[in-house]
Amino acid sequence: MSAITDFLYGVLTSINGLVNNYGVSIIVFTILMRLVCMPFDYRSRKGMRKMAVIQPKLNELQKKYGNDKEKFQKKQAELMKKEGYNPLSGCLPMLLTWPLMIAMFAAMRAIANEQLAVQVFRYLSGQENVITAADRFLWVKNIWITDSPFASIAPTAENLRLLTADVWQRALAQFESNPDAFAAIQSSLKSVAENAVLDFSTTDAMQLTVANMVSALQTMPGYNAAVASVPGWTGVSFLLFSITLFQNYNGLLILPILAGVSQILSTKFNPQMREQAQAQPSAEGQQNGMNNFMKYFFPILSVFFCLTSNAGFAVYWVTSTCFMWVQGIVITKILEKQDEKKAQSVSGEGSVK
Numbered sequence: 624m625s626a627i628t629d630f631l632y633g634v635l636t637s638i639n640g641l642v643n644n645y646g647v648s649i650i651v652f653t654i655l656m657r658l659v660c661m662p663f664d665y666r667s668r669k670g671m672r673k674m675a676v677i678q679p680k681l682n683e684l685q686k687k688y689g690n691d692k693e694k695f696q697k698k699q700a701e702l703m704k705k706e707g708y709n710p711l712s713g714c715l716p717m718l719l720t721w722p723l724m725i726a727m728f729a730a731m732r733a734i735a736n737e738q739l740a741v742q743v744f745r746y747l748s749g750q751e752n753v754i755t756a757a758d759r760f761l762w763v764k765n766i767w768i769t770d771s772p773f774a775s776i777a778p779t780a781e782n783l784r785l786l787t788a789d790v791w792q793r794a795l796a797q798f799e800s801n802p803d804a805f806a807a808i809q810s811s812l813k814s815v816a817e818n819a820v821l822d823f824s825t826t827d828a829m830q831l832t833v834a835n836m837v838s839a840l841q842t843m844p845g846y847n848a849a850v851a852s853v854p855g856w857t858g859v860s861f862l863l864f865s866i867t868l869f870q871n872y873n874g875l876l877i878l879p880i881l882a883g884v885s886q887i888l889s890t891k892f893n894p895q896m897r898e899q900a901q902a903q904p905s906a907e908g909q910q911n912g913m914n915n916f917m918k919y920f921f922p923i924l925s926v927f928f929c930l931t932s933n934a935g936f937a938v939y940w941v942t943s944t945c946f947m948w949v950q951g952i953v954i955t956k957i958l959e960k961q962d963e964k965k966a967q968s969v970s971g972e973g974s975v976k
Contacts, residue, residue, distance in 0.1 A: 770878040783836070
């Protein structure tokens with residue numbers, strides 16, 4: 624992991640150390656990250672708002688000098704200079720936050736993968752409380768699994784094969800300091816293969832180790848109960864998908880639905896969307912088409928992301944969407960007050976005293 628990712632990983636785990644619940648930790652972590660990015664969001668919104676103000680003037684220049692590209696560009700530059708507008712002021716601040724966002728996603732993914740591996744080792748060591756209070760969140764039984772009745776509460780073989788060697792090694796390190804637990808894990812492996820060892824040093828060794836762990840898990844009544852499906856609901860074809868309904872299902876699809884609903888409300892009522900529309904020099908029909916596309920595309924995309932990711936990511940997505948919605952309203956109010964003060968100042972300077 625990079626230095627920034629390592630730092631954010633430490634921040635999220637430290638928050639969890641205080642609240643002992645990863646769902647709450649992710650909410651707090653998300654709000655902290657959005658607060659860090661708020662100055663950049665403010666600068667971006669300010670630039671978009673400025674662009675929306677001068678856009679009618681640009682449209683007039685386009686009509687007047689549209690056939691003379693060189694002159695239009697010259698007049699456009701003059702207008703930008705006169706208005707004190709930098710074309711990069713709308714997008715550059717947002718681009719500066721991308722490295723932080725990428726590092727944040729990487730940190731969350733690292734913790735999610737590590738906790739899945741930890742749960743596997745808890746099963747193999749014979750622990751009764753495999754899924755702890757820190758892993759539960761409201762109706763979701765295991766926050767590292769998708770919030771869905773079509774997902775079991777325990778990690779499946781498909782989940783485990785996606786984990787990398789460094790994830791397994793970090794998770795195993797938490798058990799190496801406990802000789803009894805470590806010995807129990809080794810004993811579980813040897814019950815399915817006498818020469819089985821915990822080796823993640825190479826790709827081939829890791830694949831063999833994971834295969835042995837999966838075989839060992841499948842001999843354990845507790846794990847089998849956690850991944851047992853409802854009779855007649857295994858691999859049922861539905862549209863283009865194959866679904867399985869689990870007896871110990873992990874969630875109720877609430878978070879993916881909330882992600883879609885919050886995105887719809889944010890797209891419909893967020894003043895930033897109107898400012899972006901005004902700042903884009905496009906024909907009215909084209910703009911309406913783009914607005915309609917975004918109105919339906921982003922909610923569908925939100926639901927898709929949360930259905931194909933763990934519930935922790937869905938918690939982040941809903942929290943971030945709602946925070947940015949409220950933030951957009953607050954920033955708009957601030958900018959409106961600034962515009963009012965500026966207008967009053969200009970009016971005062973131009974009055975006869």
